[in-house]
Amino acid sequence: MSGWLTPDEWSIVALSLKVSVVAVVLTLPLAYALAWVLARRRFPGVILLDALVHLPLVVPPVVTGWLLLLLFGRNGPIGGWLEAQLGITLVFRWTGAALAAAVMALPLMVRAMRLSIEAVDRRLVDAARTLGASRWRAFVTITLPLSAPGIAAAAMLGFARSLGEFGATITFASNIAGQTRTLPLAIYSGLQVPGGEALVTRLSLISIALSLAALVVSELLVRRSAGSRAHVL
Amino acid sequence: MSFEVSLDHRVGERHVALAFASDAPLTALVGASGAGKTTVLNCIAGLIRPDRGRIAVAGRTLFESATGVHLRPERRRAGYVFQDFRLFPHLRVGANLAYGERLAQLADRWITRDEVTGLLGIGHLLQRWPATLSGGEMRRVAIGRALLAAPRFLLLDEPFASLDAERAEALMALVERIRDELKIPILLVSHDRTEVERLAERVVTLG
Numbered sequence: 001m002s003g004w005l006t007p008d009e010w011s012i013v014a015l016s017l018k019v020s021v022v023a024v025v026l027t028l029p030l031a032y033a034l035a036w037v038l039a040r041r042r043f044p045g046v047i048l049l050d051a052l053v054h055l056p057l058v059v060p061p062v063v064t065g066w067l068l069l070l071l072f073g074r075n076g077p078i079g080g081w082l083e084a085q086l087g088i089t090l091v092f093r094w095t096g097a098a099l100a101a102a103v104m105a106l107p108l109m110v111r112a113m114r115l116s117i118e119a120v121d122r123r124l125v126d127a128a129r130t131l132g133a134s135r136w137r138a139f140v141t142i143t144l145p146l147s148a149p150g151i152a153a154a155a156m157l158g159f160a161r162s163l164g165e166f167g168a169t170i171t172f173a174s175n176i177a178g179q180t181r182t183l184p185l186a187i188y189s190g191l192q193v194p195g196g197e198a199l200v201t202r203l204s205l206i207s208i209a210l211s212l213a214a215l216v217v218s219e220l221l222v223r224r225s226a227g228s229r230a231h232v233l
Numbered sequence: 234m235s236f237e238v239s240l241d242h243r244v245g246e247r248h249v250a251l252a253f254a255s256d257a258p259l260t261a262l263v264g265a266s267g268a269g270k271t272t273v274l275n276c277i278a279g280l281i282r283p284d285r286g287r288i289a290v291a292g293r294t295l296f297e298s299a300t301g302v303h304l305r306p307e308r309r310r311a312g313y314v315f316q317d318f319r320l321f322p323h324l325r326v327g328a329n330l331a332y333g334e335r336l337a338q339l340a341d342r343w344i345t346r347d348e349v350t351g352l353l354g355i356g357h358l359l360q361r362w363p364a365t366l367s368g369g370e371m372r373r374v375a376i377g378r379a380l381l382a383a384p385r386f387l388l389l390d391e392p393f394a395s396l397d398a399e400r401a402e403a404l405m406a407l408v409e410r411i412r413d414e415l416k417i418p419i420l421l422v423s424h425d426r427t428e429v430e431r432l433a434e435r436v437v438t439l440g
Contacts, residue, residue: 128321129280130309130379131333131378132333133336134305141332145323
């Protein structure tokens with residue numbers, strides 16, 4: 001394998017994996033909280049929240065990237081604060097690529113989790129309450145474990161989506177070798193230079209293999225949790 | 234008074250209204266299907282908040298719309314045996330039985346795990362998953378789980394349905410023992426006239 005890809009190419013794969021893993025791990029708690037609210041709560045504005053969560057799925061990724069730039073750029077309200085208070089810079093860094101991937105993966109992750117939370121019978125939560133469990137304990141001992149396969153599926157799906165993230169990343173984090181040049185960006189760069197076809201082919205095959213594996217695993221996990229009724233794909 | 238209930242609750246087209254006070258150790262709640270018997274149990278257990286009324290069990294006010302009292306279900310300590318069992322599918326029978334027991338204060342417990350498994354004949358099921366149990370076995374586990382949570386009163390929703398005669402008899406004897414020895418107020422929903430006549434001193438009709 002190591003003769004097949006150059007060290008530079010390996011570092012592209014490694015960077016992609018790092019960006020995707022960090023994006024997914026950081027998004028999981030927020031995605032689960034949103035999924036729970038959307039699955040279990042009824043309040044005015046729930047439709048608006050639902051629409052906001054799904055926005056990155058339908059808005060052109062370049063728009064999402066531009067919005068991230070406005071908010072998280074050095075002069076943006078959040079980016080400026082992060083840099084001044086915590087010394088964290090996102091633009092042009094791999095952390096920015098992870099943020100872009102996280103925002104783009106969020107809707108898919110929320111969808112997968114929401115399905116599995118909705119599949120948890122609320123009457124079981126009621127039963128736990130009568131047996132002495134607080135709302136929180138009932139959530140931790142009943143809802144959370146019963147929706148765990150959905151969490152795993154969402155993680156795999158978010159991972160696959162993050163690996164493929166292009167538009168928001170190149171807009172927000174730019175295309176800097178070693179910092180933000182993930183697999184799709186490297187493939188794009190390869191297409192811009194003469195003689196890059198071999199590199200493009202190799203990186204594309206890796207992308208396809210990684211994404212396919214993540215999708216198959218997530219579909220299997222959801223089938224196990226919700227029977228044949230639910231699907232991610 | 235073991236049960237003092239007066240409630241008024243409307244869900245969509247359905248209207249459930251009931252008022253009774255019973256000092257009987259075991260009170261039976263009867264009525265046609267769809268009359269709202271389970272709704273009444275849910276109100277007493279704290280799973281439904283009635284529109285209006287007052288609910289007190291053994292002198293303790295659980296709900297009172299006039300004063301805004303509405304105890305959370307986990308504070309009411311109802312031993313609720315659901316008609317549809319509601320065993321936790323991701324926990325083995327043993328862990329289902331232990332769920333409420335672990336949350337109960339030691340001083341409040343009035344029955345041990347061994348007593349429960351012996352009385353209900355479920356000792357051999359502890360390692361099984363709920364999905365592998367028969368209907369009768371699930372019901373017995375559900376009853377055991379409710380008893381082990383050290384409840385202050387029992388709400389039994391058709392507890393003897395789908396049990397064979399021998400097991401139903403054993404369970405009725407257990408309910409009689411709880412009624413007579415432990416003096417825990419019991420509210421029983423049942424369709425079976427002989428069951429009601431045998432166990433209940435007081436019959437409340439909802440309809």
